[in-house]
Amino acid sequence: MKFLPFIWRQLSRNKLRTALTAGAIGLAVSLVCILLTMPAGMDALLTQVASNTRIVVHNEAGLVYPLPYSYLQKIRSQPGVVSAASWTWFGGVFREEKGVEFPNFAIEPDQVGSVWQDWKIEPQQLEEFRRYRDGALVGRGTLTKNGWQIGDLVTLKGTVYPLDLAFRIVGEIPNERSPIFLFQREYLDQALRAGGRGGLDILGTVWLRVDDPARVAPLMSQIDEMFRNSEAVTASETEKSYFANFFSMLQGFVTVILIVTGLVALCIVFIAANTTSMAVRERIGEIAVLKALGFSRRLIFTTLLSEAVLLSTLGGVLGVLGALGLTQLLRAGSGWNPALGPLGSFIVTQAILVQGLFLALFVGMLAGVVPALGAARRSVAETLREVF
Amino acid sequence: MIEVRDVSRVYRRGADAVHALEHVSLRIERGRFAALMGPSGSGKSTLLNILAGLDRPTSGIVEVAGQRLGDLSEDQLAAFRARHVGFVFQFFNLIPVLNARANVELPLLLTKLGKADRRTRADTALRIVGLVDRANHKPNEMSGGEQQRVAIARAFVTDPEIVVADEPTGDLDAKNALEILALLRDLAREFGKTVVMVTHDPRGEAYVDEIHHLDKGVLLDSVAGSGGAA
Numbered sequence: 001m002k003f004l005p006f007i008w009r010q011l012s013r014n015k016l017r018t019a020l021t022a023g024a025i026g027l028a029v030s031l032v033c034i035l036l037t038m039p040a041g042m043d044a045l046l047t048q049v050a051s052n053t054r055i056v057v058h059n060e061a062g063l064v065y066p067l068p069y070s071y072l073q074k075i076r077s078q079p080g081v082v083s084a085a086s087w088t089w090f091g092g093v094f095r096e097e098k099g100v101e102f103p104n105f106a107i108e109p110d111q112v113g114s115v116w117q118d119w120k121i122e123p124q125q126l127e128e129f130r131r132y133r134d135g136a137l138v139g140r141g142t143l144t145k146n147g148w149q150i151g152d153l154v155t156l157k158g159t160v161y162p163l164d165l166a167f168r169i170v171g172e173i174p175n176e177r178s179p180i181f182l183f184q185r186e187y188l189d190q191a192l193r194a195g196g197r198g199g200l201d202i203l204g205t206v207w208l209r210v211d212d213p214a215r216v217a218p219l220m221s222q223i224d225e226m227f228r229n230s231e232a233v234t235a236s237e238t239e240k241s242y243f244a245n246f247f248s249m250l251q252g253f254v255t256v257i258l259i260v261t262g263l264v265a266l267c268i269v270f271i272a273a274n275t276t277s278m279a280v281r282e283r284i285g286e287i288a289v290l291k292a293l294g295f296s297r298r299l300i301f302t303t304l305l306s307e308a309v310l311l312s313t314l315g316g317v318l319g320v321l322g323a324l325g326l327t328q329l330l331r332a333g334s335g336w337n338p339a340l341g342p343l344g345s346f347i348v349t350q351a352i353l354v355q356g357l358f359l360a361l362f363v364g365m366l367a368g369v370v371p372a373l374g375a376a377r378r379s380v381a382e383t384l385r386e387v388f
Numbered sequence: 389m390i391e392v393r394d395v396s397r398v399y400r401r402g403a404d405a406v407h408a409l410e411h412v413s414l415r416i417e418r419g420r421f422a423a424l425m426g427p428s429g430s431g432k433s434t435l436l437n438i439l440a441g442l443d444r445p446t447s448g449i450v451e452v453a454g455q456r457l458g459d460l461s462e463d464q465l466a467a468f469r470a471r472h473v474g475f476v477f478q479f480f481n482l483i484p485v486l487n488a489r490a491n492v493e494l495p496l497l498l499t500k501l502g503k504a505d506r507r508t509r510a511d512t513a514l515r516i517v518g519l520v521d522r523a524n525h526k527p528n529e530m531s532g533g534e535q536q537r538v539a540i541a542r543a544f545v546t547d548p549e550i551v552v553a554d555e556p557t558g559d560l561d562a563k564n565a566l567e568i569l570a571l572l573r574d575l576a577r578e579f580g581k582t583v584v585m586v587t588h589d590p591r592g593e594a595y596v597d598e599i600h601h602l603d604k605g606v607l608l609d610s611v612a613g614s615g616g617a618a
Contacts (some may be wrong), residue, residue, distance in 0.1 A: 002497055009485040289481040292442055293495045293542075294470020296463050381443035384477075385433070 003299075007307050010279075021275045022315035025360060028268040029319025030326070032261050033348050033356040037327060041346035051118055052213045055220055056242045057206040060235040066202035067232050072108075075206050075223055080215040085111035086203035088185060092156025092165065094146065102142040104156060104181035105204070106188040112137065115209045125150075125171025133187045135170035139178025143169070156181075163191055207239075265359065272367035276308045280371040287375050288383035301376035308368025309361060316360020323356065324348045390416040390439050390550065390582060395448030397434050397605075408434040409445070410605045416598070418549070421576035421583045423592050423613060426602035432586045433554055435602065439584065440473050440552045441465045453549045470498040474543030474581075476553035476572075480535040482527040482542075488514060489523040492541045499546065513541035517571060533564030540571055544581060551575055553585040557592070569595040 011018050057075060059065035069086070076084045087105040094101060109130045113121065121137065129135045138148065148154065148169055155166045167183055189200040210216050220236035227234045280287070287300060295303075327348045397409040409431045416422045424432040437443040439450055441457050450457045453472045460468055469475075474495075482491045492510040501509065514520040517537040527535050536556060543551050553572060557565035573595045575581040585592065593599060596613035 002503070006486075006490075006494075006497065009483075009490075013485045285481065286483060289475075289477070289483075290494075291466065292440075292469065292475045294466050294468075294473075294498050296466040298463070299498075379443075381437045384437070384442065 003303055003306070007303055007310060010283075010303075010307055011311055014279075017275060017278075018311060021272060022311055022318060024271050025268050025312050025315025025363060026318035026322060028261075028264050028363075029316045029356045029360050030322040032265060032359055033320055033323035033352050034326065034346070035257055035261050036352045036355060037323075037346040037348055038257075040349070044347075051209070051239055053210045053216065054115070054239040055208050055210060055216060055223075055236055056239055057208070057223055057234050057236045058204070060224075060233040063205070065232070066204060067206070067234065068230075069201045069203050071227065071232075071234070072203060072206055074226065075208055078219060078222060078226075080210050080212065080219055082209045082211050083111050083114035084206055084208035085115050086185065087205045087207065088188070088200065088202065089160060089204045090156065090165075090183075090188065091159040092181075093159060094154060094156055096157060100159065101145075102139070102179040102181050104183070106185040106200070107182045109135070109184050112182065115207050117209070119173050119175065121171055121173060128170035129182075129184075132168060132170055133184050133190075134165075134167050135184065136167040137171045137173055137180075137182045138169050139173040139180040140175055141177050141179045142181060143172055144176075145179075161188070161192060161197070163195055165191060265363065269363050269366050272308065272312055272363055273370065275311070276304070276368050277371045279307070280304060280375045284375065284378070284383060288378070288380050291380040292384065297376040301372045304372035304375055305365065305368040308372070309364035312360045312364030312367065313357065316357045316363075319360065320348070320353045320356040324353065389418045389451075389453070390414075390584065391449075391451040392435070392439060393449040393451075395435070395438060395445040395450060397431070397438065397443070398446045407605050409438070411448070412602070412605075412607045413448075414600055414607060414610060416582055416584060418582050419576055419580045420597045421573050421595065421613075422585070423596040423599045424584065424586045424602060425588070425592075425599055426608075429604070430602040431605040432602050434605075436552050436554055436584060436586045440475065440550070441469050470495060470546065472548050472550060474546065474548045474551040476536070476539050476543050476551065476556045478555035478558040480527070480532070480539045480559070482535055482538055484527050487524050487526050488519060488530070488538045488541075491527070491538055492545050495542060495546045509545055510541075513545040514538070516544075517541045531564070532560050533567060536560060536564070536568050537571065540568070540575070544575055544579065548581070550582045550584065553583065553587075555586055555588065557587065557589045562591075565589065565591065 057067070057071070059067050066088075072084060072086045075081060085108045087107055090104045090106055091100055092104045093099055112129065113123070113126045125137070129137050136154070143149070150169050150172060152169050153166060154169065155164055157164045165183070165187065173180060185200065193199055210219055216238060220238075223236045224234050291297075291300060327346055331347065392412055392414050395409055395412045396407070399406040399408055412431075412435060424435055426432050434443065438445050439452055441452065441460070444458065455468060455472070457465065457468070482488075483494065486494070489507070489510050492513050493506050496506040496509060511520055511523060514523050517540055519534060519537055519541070522530060522534060527538070530538065540551075540556075543553075551572070556568050556572065560568060569592055572583050572585060576583045576597070585596065593613050598610060599613050600610045601608040
């Protein structure tokens, strides 16, 4: 400890270089800390958007394969199922040149309020949705994006079914990020019949709400077992798992970011090593003088390594504080700006802080060990002869 | 006491062997102020480094303060230097980021002394060289003479038996050079230190007790200086 002021003074020798190196290390540590929040943050995000009593049932072969419509009734009749609704992909486009801009599904209107209680759709709007066969419930995200309002009339051109359907918007799904467009299944069914194409006897997915979270797992097994030997085998999963599949692409993206971050951290090691090497090279004469005064090789090595570690730890502290500050700011911001909502889930925990500091420590050790070893091993008489 | 017996030092420079010292023997008694003199390349700095424990001879025996330096490992040599030898260099070699007091205190970090004792000792050493009022000044805020006096304070602050000085007046003006020579002489006379100085400076002859002349790695002669005449 008595050498600490000496080491600190050495760091303050070139303040700008020390500040820049600490800043670079801090930035890298900050980046790593923020990335480390991603897995937990995404899990929190999924928990936020997914209910623990909702199950989704789809064709085992994949989401693009339909199920017979008769499955819905069979699923509804299972003990523990409070309500169930089917989603059938219409694939309607609003602006033909842009393709499908928002997911649009045919659904049973009387089940929406019960299966998605947590969406908090206005009861009056739900009632309108039930009453008007051409009514549509639209997510606020899509409403905002297209400048639509409740009462507007919109026409979607079918891509799966060759018909155009005109809708009147009767309600909104009050979630800033929701892009969904829901309309009555019966409306599509009748339009198909009117066009001489027969009725709608398939569905895409079945969403159901269970009365008790404890029954979710047994019920999923029960449903899949029920259709095991049927014409279409089902795969049931929780809503969280269903959304997680959509996030899996993002997970791959996160992996890429993590790899890039690792490379950035490696670059920082080289930068820090270069700084230490420069510092050692500049002071090679001084180091020889210290050795002449009786500083042992081990002590020279320890002080130089400590200097590198102190510098990177300083950067690490800046980095974790930066990451903590940024995520807390986003969290606070998500309170008054709902658009930032999901970012509020990315929290720098104590474990991440410790990991960030350890990373900084590791960078310092890695960066310092070679130059410190070189300086410690150098012959004092030779150096004095060369330098002075 | 310093005793050097039949010491040779050969450097390898590529395929060539450079004989920096050849069969040098000399003895410097405790409390003496000795000068090693000779032209450049005569081997005087090599000899100084060897008897200060900074370098090892290729052959021969070096005994300083009762220790045979050839028997010591690198770490033991470092500990030996910390305990028994003080160094003064031509270009002062103070640590620029430390003030005078911290520079003088530096060798004391290797002792078991506490912070307060280290400070007291450093201030005492600075008082002896007449610079206690400059204790908080950094090297770049001091003249060359002052810096060399701080370096001398650093050299004896641990109370070593031996102080070695390599061209201590080489970078100083005449007035400061004489002051430094007087200070080194006082270390021998008043504090009983054995002071060995490498110098080109003929003015040094007037201050030292003995002069050892070297040329081409060979000790030519050892003569008495007029120590204290100035």
